[in-house]
Amino acid sequence: MLFAIVLLLTIGCIAFILAREGQGGPRPNGLRGYIRARGWGLLLLPVAMAAAVMAGGAHGLIPAELGIAVLAVVFAPKLAAKLVPYGVLGLAVFGVMLAKTYRDGNTSKVQYLFVHAGPGAWGSRPVLAEAGVLFAVGLWLLLRLDAPGAGLFRALAARWLDRRRGGISAAQALLLVPVAGLAMQLLGPGNWFGIGAVDGLDAAVIDLAVATAAVVLIFRSRAWAATLAAAGLLVLGTYGWLIAVFWPAVPGFEYGFSDLANSSTPTPLWTDALEGSLLLALGLWLAPRVMRHHLVGPHDLELAARAQQLTKRVQTLTKTRYDAVDTAAAELRRIERDLHDGAQARLVAVGMSLQAAERLFPTSPEAALALVAEAKESSSRALAELRDLVRGIYPPVLADRGLADAIRALALDAPLPVELDIDLHGEVELPVASAVYFSVAEVLANAEKHARARSVRIQLSHTLLAGGGGLAGGGGMLRAQVTDDGWGGADPAQGTGLAGVERRLVAFDGILAVNSPPGGPTIVVIEVPCALSSPKTSSC
Amino acid sequence: MRIVIAEDLFLLREGLVRLLSAHGFEIAAAVASAPELLQALVEQRPDVAIVDVRLPPTHTDDGLRAALQARARIPGLPVLILSQYVEQLYARELLADQAGGVGYLLKDRVFNDEAFTAAIRTVAAGGTVLDPEVVGKLMTRRSRDEPVARLTPREREVLALMAEGRSNVAIAQRLFITEKAVSKHAAGIFAKLDLALSDDDNRRVLAVLAYLGS
Numbered sequence: 001m002l003f004a005i006v007l008l009l010t011i012g013c014i015a016f017i018l019a020r021e022g023q024g025g026p027r028p029n030g031l032r033g034y035i036r037a038r039g040w041g042l043l044l045l046p047v048a049m050a051a052a053v054m055a056g057g058a059h060g061l062i063p064a065e066l067g068i069a070v071l072a073v074v075f076a077p078k079l080a081a082k083l084v085p086y087g088v089l090g091l092a093v094f095g096v097m098l099a100k101t102y103r104d105g106n107t108s109k110v111q112y113l114f115v116h117a118g119p120g121a122w123g124s125r126p127v128l129a130e131a132g133v134l135f136a137v138g139l140w141l142l143l144r145l146d147a148p149g150a151g152l153f154r155a156l157a158a159r160w161l162d163r164r165r166g167g168i169s170a171a172q173a174l175l176l177v178p179v180a181g182l183a184m185q186l187l188g189p190g191n192w193f194g195i196g197a198v199d200g201l202d203a204a205v206i207d208l209a210v211a212t213a214a215v216v217l218i219f220r221s222r223a224w225a226a227t228l229a230a231a232g233l234l235v236l237g238t239y240g241w242l243i244a245v246f247w248p249a250v251p252g253f254e255y256g257f258s259d260l261a262n263s264s265t266p267t268p269l270w271t272d273a274l275e276g277s278l279l280l281a282l283g284l285w286l287a288p289r290v291m292r293h294h295l296v297g298p299h300d301l302e303l304a305a306r307a308q309q310l311t312k313r314v315q316t317l318t319k320t321r322y323d324a325v326d327t328a329a330a331e332l333r334r335i336e337r338d339l340h341d342g343a344q345a346r347l348v349a350v351g352m353s354l355q356a357a358e359r360l361f362p363t364s365p366e367a368a369l370a371l372v373a374e375a376k377e378s379s380s381r382a383l384a385e386l387r388d389l390v391r392g393i394y395p396p397v398l399a400d401r402g403l404a405d406a407i408r409a410l411a412l413d414a415p416l417p418v419e420l421d422i423d424l425h426g427e428v429e430l431p432v433a434s435a436v437y438f439s440v441a442e443v444l445a446n447a448e449k450h451a452r453a454r455s456v457r458i459q460l461s462h463t464l465l466a467g468g469g470g471l472a473g474g475g476g477m478l479r480a481q482v483t484d485d486g487w488g489g490a491d492p493a494q495g496t497g498l499a500g501v502e503r504r505l506v507a508f509d510g511i512l513a514v515n516s517p518p519g520g521p522t523i524v525v526i527e528v529p530c531a532l533s534s535p536k537t538s539s540c
Numbered sequence: 541m542r543i544v545i546a547e548d549l550f551l552l553r554e555g556l557v558r559l560l561s562a563h564g565f566e567i568a569a570a571v572a573s574a575p576e577l578l579q580a581l582v583e584q585r586p587d588v589a590i591v592d593v594r595l596p597p598t599h600t601d602d603g604l605r606a607a608l609q610a611r612a613r614i615p616g617l618p619v620l621i622l623s624q625y626v627e628q629l630y631a632r633e634l635l636a637d638q639a640g641g642v643g644y645l646l647k648d649r650v651f652n653d654e655a656f657t658a659a660i661r662t663v664a665a666g667g668t669v670l671d672p673e674v675v676g677k678l679m680t681r682r683s684r685d686e687p688v689a690r691l692t693p694r695e696r697e698v699l700a701l702m703a704e705g706r707s708n709v710a711i712a713q714r715l716f717i718t719e720k721a722v723s724k725h726a727a728g729i730f731a732k733l734d735l736a737l738s739d740d741d742n743r744r745v746l747a748v749l750a751y752l753g754s
Contacts, residue, residue: 187690376651383648396625400593400600405629412628415680
C-alpha cells in the first residue's frame with residue numbers, strides 16, 4: 001500500500017515536471033518550485049521502495065533504502081537524478097536473477113514491483129517481461145538524464161548504427177554471437193569437443209576469452225566480426241555433420257540443443273545434422289558477402305566518392321561554360337556595335353568624301369582636295385578606332401610576346417608608377433594568359449580610377465604544385481598579385497568590374513581574392529591553375 | 541637615299557614603294573619576311589630600313605626582332621619601324637642601344653607624306669622619331685623619377701616634340717615661340733637630365749630615352 005502511494009505521488013510529480021519543463025524562465029517559488037528543482041530525482045523514491053520491498057524489509061515501516069533515497073532527493077537532487085537510471089537498471093538485473101533462482105528451485109514468493117513473483121511459469125515469466133521493460137526504461141532514463149555512462153552508450157550505439165561503414169550490416173556481424181556461443185559450449189566444462197579434456201577454471205578462462213574476443217570484435221570491426229562469423233559457421237556446421245555421420249568415431253557430447261553425453265540413440269544425431277545444416281547454410285550465405293566486402297568494398301567506396309566529385313565538377317563546369325558562352329556572346333555584341341558605329345561608319349564617310357571629290361574635281365579642284373584631306377582624316381580615325389578595338393579583344397603585345405611582356409607593356413602605359421616583380425619561366429597558354437592579362441588590367445584601372453592610388457606593385461609568378469595532375473591545371477598555379485596604396489574599400493560584390501574579372505577567371509578554375517579595408521591598402525590576388533610551356537625559342 | 545622595305549602585305553608594300561619612289565628615294569629591296577629582311581640589310585647596307593613589326597614566319601614581332609638583330613650587327617643602322625599599334629615597351633627596346641637612328645610610327649602616318657618623308661630623313665640622319673601616340677602616353681604619366689619630374693611644363697612640351705623627331709625650327713613653329721627660346725629650353729632639359737655636352741642629336745636621343753625610362 002505504501003509502495004503504491006509513493007509510486008503514484010512520484011509519477012504525479014514527474015508528470016507535473018514534464019508538463020512544465022518546456023517553459024523555462026525563472027523557477028517558481030514555493031512547493032511547485034521545490035518539486036520542479038528535485039525533478040527526475042523523485043523517481044529514486046519508488047525505485048528505492050521497490051528495492052526495499054524485494055529485499056524483504058520490514059512491512060509497514062519505512063525501510064533504510066527509502067530513508068536514504070529521501071535524504072538524497074532532499075539534499076542532493078542532482079545526484080539523485082543521476083542515480084535513478086542505475087536504480088532502474090539494477091531492478092532489471094535483479095528481475096533476471098530472480099527468474100533464474102526460480103528455475104533453480106527457489107520457492108519463496110517476492111513482490112517484484114507490480115508482479116507477484118514465484119516458482120513456476122506463471123510466477124517467473126512475468127518477472128522476465130517486467131525486467132525487460134525496466135531495462136528499456138533504465139536505458140531511456142540513462143540517455144534522457146545524461147547520467148554518467150550515457151556518452152559511452154551513445155558513442156557505441158552511433159558506431160554500431162553507422163551503416164555507411166562498409167557493406168556489412170549489423171545483423172551479419174551479430175552472427176558472431178551464436179558462433180561464439182556454440183564455440184563456448186564445445187569448449188566448455190566437461191565437453192571439449194566430446195573428450196572432456198578441460199574442466200573447471202581452464203574452461204571458464206577459455207569461455208571468457210572467446211566471449212570477450214567476440215564482443216570486442218563486434219564493436220571494433222563489423223567486417224572482421226562477420227568474416228570470423230562466416231568462417232565459424234562453415235567450420236562448426238561441418239563439425240555438426242561430422243558428428244551426425246561418424247558418431248561415435250567423431251566425439252561430441254553437446255552440440256547446440258542436442259546432448260549425446262549419455263545417449264546411444266540416433267535421435268540426437270539428426271538434430272545435429274539439422275543444426276549443422278542451418279549453420280552451413282548461414283555460412284554459405286554470409287561468406288560471399290564478406291568476400292565481396294573485402295575484395296570490392298573499398299573500391300566501391302572510392303568509386304562512389306569519385307562519382308560524387310565528378311558530379312560536382314560537372315555542375316561547376318555547366319555553370320562556368322554557360323557564363324563563358326554568355327560573356328563571349330556579350331563581347332561579340334560589343335565588337336559588332338563598335339565596328340558598326342565606328343570603323344564601318346567612318347569608311348562609309350571616306351567613300352562619300354571621295355565620291356564627292358571625284359565629282360567636284362573638274363569644276364573646283366580646291367574643294368575636291370579639301371574633301372580628299374577629309375577622307376584621309378576619316379580613315380585615320382577609323383584606324384585608331386580599330387586599333388582600340390583590337391587592343392580590347394587581344395592586345396598585340398600579348399600575341400607577340402606572351403603574358404610577362406604584356407604585363408610589362410601594361411605597366412609602362414599606366415599613368416601611375418608601377419613596380420613589377422615578374423617570375424615566369426615559360427609561356428602561359430594564350431586563353432589563360434588573356435584572362436589574367438585583362439584581369440590585371442581591370443584591377444590596375446580600378447587602382448588608378450577608384451582608389452586614387454599613387455603607386456602600384458604587380459607580382460606575377462608561377463609555382464609548381466606537389467602531386468599535381470588533378471582535374472585542372474596540370475600541376476601548376478599562376479599567381480598575380482596587385483597591391484596599391486589607394487584608399488581601399490574595393491568589393492567584388494559591388495560594381496561590375498571585379499565581378500567580371502571573377503567570371504573571366506572562373507572559366508579557368510581561377511579565383512579572385514580581394515583584401516581592401518577602408519583606408520587601404522588594397523591587395524588583389526588572382527590565381528589560375530595552369531601549366532607553363534617552355535619559353536618560345538625565337539624569343540629575344 | 542637607299543631604302544630597304546619589309547612589309548608582308550603586298551598592297552601596302554607596293555604602296556610604300558610607289559610613294560617613296562615618287563619622292564625620289566631609291567628602293568634597294570622590298571621584302572616580305574624577317575629572314576629576307578635580315579639578309580637584305582646585311583647585304584645592301586641601306587641608308588634606312590622601313591620595317592613592319594609583324595612579319596612572317598611567326599607573324600608576331602619578327603620584324604622588330606630582325607631590325608634589332610641587324611642593328612646589333614651593324615651599329616647605328618637607321619631603322620624606321622611601322623606598325624598598326626605602338627607600344628612603349630618596343631620603343632624602349634629600339635632606343636636601348638642609345639645609338640639613335642630610330643623611328644617608330646603608326647602605319648597611318650604614311651598618309652601625311654611630307655611628315656613621313658621628313659621622318660625618314662631624320663632617322664637616316666641619326667635622329668629619333670617616336671609616334672605622337674607613344675609620346676602622348678608619356679605625357680599623361682605621373683613620373684616618379686626625380687630628373688624628369690624637375691622639368692617645367694614647357695620643357696616637357698619641348699621634350700615631347702623632340703621625341704617626335706621635330707627639329708628646333710619645327711618645335712618653335714609648333715609652340716609659337718622663337719627658335720632661340722627652343723634652344724634655351726633644350727639646354728635646360730639637357731642640364732636637368734645631367735646630359736653632358738656632346739653632339740646635339742645624341743643628346744636628344746638620350747633625353748628621350750631618359751623620358752621613356754622614367
